[in-house]
Amino acid sequence: MNIIDIINKTKKSQELNEEEISxxxxxxxxxxxxxxxxxxxxxAVCLNGLTEKETFALTAAMRDSGEIxxxxxxxxxxxxxxxxxxxxxxxxxxxxxxxxxVCMAKMSGRGLGHTGGTIDKxxxxxxxxxxxxxxxxxxxxxxxxxxxxxxxxxxCPADKKMYALRNATxxxxxxxxxxxxxxxxxxxxxxxxxxxxxxxxxxxxxKTKEDAEKLAVLMEKAGKSAxxxxxxxxxxxxxxxxxxxxxALEVKEAVELxxxxxxxxxxxxxxxxxxxxxxxxxxxxxxxxxxxxEDAVSSGKALGVLRETIKLQGGNEKICDDTxxxxxxxxxxxxxxxxGMKILxxxxxxxxxxxLLLGAGRLxxxxxxxxxxxxxxxxxxxxxxAADDIIMTLYSTVCSDFSDAAxxxxxxxxxxxxxxxxxx
Amino acid sequence: MNIIDIINKTKKSQELNEEEISxxxxxxxxxxxxxxxxxxxxxAVCLNGLTEKETFALTAAMRDSGEIxxxxxxxxxxxxxxxxxxxxxxxxxxxxxxxxxVCMAKMSGRGLGHTGGTIDKxxxxxxxxxxxxxxxxxxxxxxxxxxxxxxxxxxCPADKKMYALRNATxxxxxxxxxxxxxxxxxxxxxxxxxxxxxxxxxxxxxKTKEDAEKLAVLMEKAGKSAxxxxxxxxxxxxxxxxxxxxxALEVKEAVELxxxxxxxxxxxxxxxxxxxxxxxxxxxxxxxxxxxxEDAVSSGKALGVLRETIKLQGGNEKICDDTxxxxxxxxxxxxxxxxGMKILxxxxxxxxxxxLLLGAGRLxxxxxxxxxxxxxxxxxxxxxxAADDIIMTLYSTVCSDFSDAAxxxxxxxxxxxxxxxxxx
Numbered sequence: 056m057n058i059i060d061i062i063n064k065t066k067k068s069q070e071l072n073e074e075e076i077s078x079x080x081x082x083x084x085x086x087x088x089x090x091x092x093x094x095x096x097x098x099a100v101c102l103n104g105l106t107e108k109e110t111f112a113l114t115a116a117m118r119d120s121g122e123i124x125x126x127x128x129x130x131x132x133x134x135x136x137x138x139x140x141x142x143x144x145x146x147x148x149x150x151x152x153x154x155x156x157v158c159m160a161k162m163s164g165r166g167l168g169h170t171g172g173t174i175d176k177x178x179x180x181x182x183x184x185x186x187x188x189x190x191x192x193x194x195x196x197x198x199x200x201x202x203x204x205x206x207x208x209x210x211c212p213a214d215k216k217m218y219a220l221r222n223a224t225x226x227x228x229x230x231x232x233x234x235x236x237x238x239x240x241x242x243x244x245x246x247x248x249x250x251x252x253x254x255x256x257x258x259x260x261x262k263t264k265e266d267a268e269k270l271a272v273l274m275e276k277a278g279k280s281a282x283x284x285x286x287x288x289x290x291x292x293x294x295x296x297x298x299x300x301x302x303a304l305e306v307k308e309a310v311e312l313x314x315x316x317x318x319x320x321x322x323x324x325x326x327x328x329x330x331x332x333x334x335x336x337x338x339x340x341x342x343x344x345x346x347x348x349e350d351a352v353s354s355g356k357a358l359g360v361l362r363e364t365i366k367l368q369g370g371n372e373k374i375c376d377d378t379x380x381x382x383x384x385x386x387x388x389x390x391x392x393x394x395g396m397k398i399l400x401x402x403x404x405x406x407x408x409x410x411l412l413l414g415a416g417r418l419x420x421x422x423x424x425x426x427x428x429x430x431x432x433x434x435x436x437x438x439x440x441a442a443d444d445i446i447m448t449l450y451s452t453v454c455s456d457f458s459d460a461a462x463x464x465x466x467x468x469x470x471x472x473x474x475x476x477x478x479x
Numbered sequence: 480m481n482i483i484d485i486i487n488k489t490k491k492s493q494e495l496n497e498e499e500i501s502x503x504x505x506x507x508x509x510x511x512x513x514x515x516x517x518x519x520x521x522x523a524v525c526l527n528g529l530t531e532k533e534t535f536a537l538t539a540a541m542r543d544s545g546e547i548x549x550x551x552x553x554x555x556x557x558x559x560x561x562x563x564x565x566x567x568x569x570x571x572x573x574x575x576x577x578x579x580x581v582c583m584a585k586m587s588g589r590g591l592g593h594t595g596g597t598i599d600k601x602x603x604x605x606x607x608x609x610x611x612x613x614x615x616x617x618x619x620x621x622x623x624x625x626x627x628x629x630x631x632x633x634x635c636p637a638d639k640k641m642y643a644l645r646n647a648t649x650x651x652x653x654x655x656x657x658x659x660x661x662x663x664x665x666x667x668x669x670x671x672x673x674x675x676x677x678x679x680x681x682x683x684x685x686k687t688k689e690d691a692e693k694l695a696v697l698m699e700k701a702g703k704s705a706x707x708x709x710x711x712x713x714x715x716x717x718x719x720x721x722x723x724x725x726x727a728l729e730v731k732e733a734v735e736l737x738x739x740x741x742x743x744x745x746x747x748x749x750x751x752x753x754x755x756x757x758x759x760x761x762x763x764x765x766x767x768x769x770x771x772x773e774d775a776v777s778s779g780k781a782l783g784v785l786r787e788t789i790k791l792q793g794g795n796e797k798i799c800d801d802t803x804x805x806x807x808x809x810x811x812x813x814x815x816x817x818x819g820m821k822i823l824x825x826x827x828x829x830x831x832x833x834x835l836l837l838g839a840g841r842l843x844x845x846x847x848x849x850x851x852x853x854x855x856x857x858x859x860x861x862x863x864x865a866a867d868d869i870i871m872t873l874y875s876t877v878c879s880d881f882s883d884a885a886x887x888x889x890x891x892x893x894x895x896x897x898x899x900x901x902x903x
Contacts, residue, residue: 062649066525090515095648098522101490224519225486 058082058092065099073112080116084213090220097217097226105231110273111280113231117239118281120213124162124245127193131160132332133246137237137253137260137270140403140410141295141430144252144325145173145203146309150360151329153200154351155344157336160196161203162210162244166416166424169407171305174205179303179382179426183370199364210243230270233260238277248284248335250328251275256293257402264289284335290324293400294436297321300406301415301429301450303381310378313358326352384427384450388457390464392440395474400436405467412460413451425453430464439473482506482516489523497536504540508637514644521641521650529655534697535704537655541663542705544637548586548669551617555584556756557670561661561677561684561694564827564834565719565854568676568749569597569627570733574784575753577624578775579768581760584620585627586634586668590840590848593831595726598629603727603806603850607794623787634667654694657684662701672708672759674752675699680716681826688713708759714748717824718860721745724830725839725853725874727805734802737782750776808851808874812881814888816864819898824860829891836884838877849877854888863897 056078064071071079079096082088105113132152136142149159163185166172174185185205187195195202209215214236221227241249251274254260255267271287278285290296297320299308311317312325326348333344351357358375366372374380410416414425433445440446446468449460480502488495495503503520506512529537556576560566573583587609590596598609609629611619619626633639638660645651665673675698678684679691695711702709714720721744723732735741736749750772757768775781782799790796798804834840838849857869864870870892873884 059647059649062522066522066649090513091518091644092648094515095518095522095650098486098490098519099526099649102523102526220515223483224516225483225490225523226519 058088062092062096062099065096065103065105068103070106071109071112076109076112077116077119080113080120080213084120084216093217094220094224094226097221097224097229097232100232101226101229104229107273107276110231110234111277113235114238114242114277115281117211117213117217117235118242121210121243122208123243124210126160126189126196126245128158128160128196130336131158131196131246132248132250132336133159133161133241133244134250134252134328134332135237135241137251139252139254139259139292139296140169140171140407141297141300141305142171143176143297143299143305143309144321144328146176146306146361147312147321147325147357148329148332149201149203150313150357150364151325151348151351152332152336153360154356155329155333155338155347156200157333157338158196158200159332160192160244160246162206163203164206167420168418169404169411169416171300171302171407171410171416173203175424176302176305177203177370179306180365180370180374181380183365184368187368195364195367198367199360201360201364202368211239214239228260230266230273233270234273234277238274238281242278242281242283246283248332249278249286250332250335251278251285251287252324252328253287253289254292255289256291257404259292259403264291286331286335288328288331292403294320295401295403295406295432296324298432299429300410300432301413302424302426303383304429304431304450306374307378307381310358310361310375313352313361313375315353315355382427382452385452386450386454386457388449388461390446390449390461392442392444392446394442394472396440396470397473398434398436398438398440398446399469399471401469402467405463406430409449409460409463409467412454412463413449413457414453425451427452428454442474482512486516486520486523489520489527489529492527494530495533495536497539500533500536501540501543504537504544504637508544508640517641518644518648518650521645521648521653521656524656525650525653528653531697531700534655534658535701537659538662538666538701539705541635541637541641541659542666545634545667546632547667548634550584550613550620550669552582552584552620554760555582555620555670556672556674556760557583557585557665557668558674558676558752558756559661559665561675563676563678563683563716563720564593564595564831565721565724565729566595567600567721567723567729567733568745568752570600570730570785571736571745571749571781572753572756573625573627574737574781574788575749575772575775576756576760577784578780579753579757579762579771580624581757581762582620582624583756584616584668584670586630587627588630591844592842593828593835593840595724595729595831595834595840597627599848600726600729601627601794603730604789604794604798605804607789608792611792619788619791622791623784625784625788626792635663638663652684654690654697657694658697658701662698662705666702666705666707670707672756673702673710674756674759675702675709675711676748676752677711677713678716679713681828683716683827688715710755710759712752712755716827718744719825719827719830719856720748722856723853724834724856725837726848726850727807728853728855728874730798731802731805734782734785734799737776737785737799739777739779806851806876809876810874810878810881812873812885814870814873814885816866816868816870818866818896820864820894821897822858822860822862822864822870823893823895825856825893826891829887830854833873833884833887833891836878836887837873837875837881849875851876852878866898
């Protein structure tokens, strides 16, 4: 095989076979194929696309470039969201699934840029360890049916290398490449059932609902073609998922939801995703599974799973009954309306960047995080605010000057003035 | 400026401005922009094209990446052919132009792969020096009006680097990139008038006449946009230009043509290109210039120019009167028809490779050349051959086994059997 022939085939929209794709991915991962040839191929993919068959072969080759997780657990489920802001659904759906008798074994990452990471969120709980060995992980899963740890071994080195190259060569926005990148990592986690939450809107990979739907269909097919039970849903990221953004703030919101204290959009999305997972796992019809998921919350069983898992991972499980034990910020700053206005929407990427500036995120991989920092949204899309109503509240312990974050926060709000200016 | 933005613009078919293109070319040439970003951009160009404005800006930026030739000669002309096999037109047109009072100052390259190089051809003349200083070059031009030397300084380093990258990334076959590559080099030579011979067919960059015409139009416009008088013509490379392929063999054919001994396709093409050059140079109408060119041959004036130039460059000028003084091969091998057949065409790339195997060319830049080696075509397209008629004759001094070359030579012939097989 020959890299020029492979590049030329994709350039001419001729289908590559499995062997060619596998040779390409392995050659690139081990360094035989240089960056400059891979980036030419990636650009050809961006402009000409890949067939479904090629996309699934690419996904499989990338999955097979590193370790594949094999747990001593007969049946596990997993979920994935495509990079949300304020997305704490894993902390809610995992305990719900486990309470319903379905084991969720999850490896997660840390946040970078405007997106948060589940591992960072969990580490806002005092004592919580995310760097468990596989045998510790399995032991907890067998006891509670739910655990989230950080990745200890290298999954999908091909994706890591290709993603860095795509970022540097303007070849990120290709649905087949995004599908292969996400699905190769999820398939390496090797759960039996997989629910995928594909977000669209500002700050998401997919800017429009149409593209998100295309990606969702492709990802679901890629999962099924790899022998997994798989369902993809599309959700709107033109508003954050829930009211809180930031590590301890998001754990607090998740706990309060599992305490049965809050309903609303976050609750609805979590129940829907949990019902989909339970249905995939064969627990009944979607309506039955929805009822089971709601009962798991209202009965307190799901919260019980979270409490037990936190305890087994070394964390202070008392936060499940008293969220004031979570890290608290020293400072707060309220963003208020100066005139009557209607809230039209939010730019979630800007909200994520605001949260980062407050100390809740990382610009570089080695940056330290302020666990207490973040944003609480005090209004929702469609709300009519009067002058002096609070739009959102910024929190931080490390950020002594809120001015940059406030500018960014205001940038994130799309509104229309509904009160006539005073000079008329 | 930002390389990702530039890549994304071309990816989205948005026009780059001159500053962006110049920044890209300079950044790549000086190493600030790595190969993997340039190759992504090149692939985007291959698939989305460039506008004419972008193509001319790219040509200018590449031209300006190195030296630009400034001769102490008031008015010069140049010609360029896009990589022919058996193409010795420069050795004929230059002397014709000079005999008509128009100075042709030419820097040429060496052959590589299936294409020959004018410098190699000239070096088959005993003593001929191609590595003249600029002042020696100018002195000869002032005396005879014609000289061809090898490139002493680095013209268009951007093209050199980009061409190597295009070769390695499947991004060669783009009309705007081919135009910029050729024209940047020709414009760095800085002649006032330029005739371009764009070839199509097997072994040429352009496989079809339509593509060759597109390239010709674009190159002519690129030349004019850079302030040059410029004309591009399209010629067929489905048959070699003339009967001889190989260094000394081609000099012999050129000399014989200037001796007035041979007419035919090569003569017609040379007269046409010379007439175009003379017309561009303001010597009269095309018909008048054609007459001048023909007279320059029939009067022996053009041969006189060649004789004088060879002498001034240190070569044995007696070859102009006795071509048997050129290097002679030790061995010959005749390819004959075994049945009656009609010749339909030739694959010139295969003929070039045959010539290379005989010792006339280089596979690698450092390979030595057998000046005597090459091919003489004994038939033409459309000819009806009988059994035992000679198709072509292979010559070599260094090649002791003709079998590989003979297989390649037969591969190069497209024919149909016209004699009924004997068993019927």
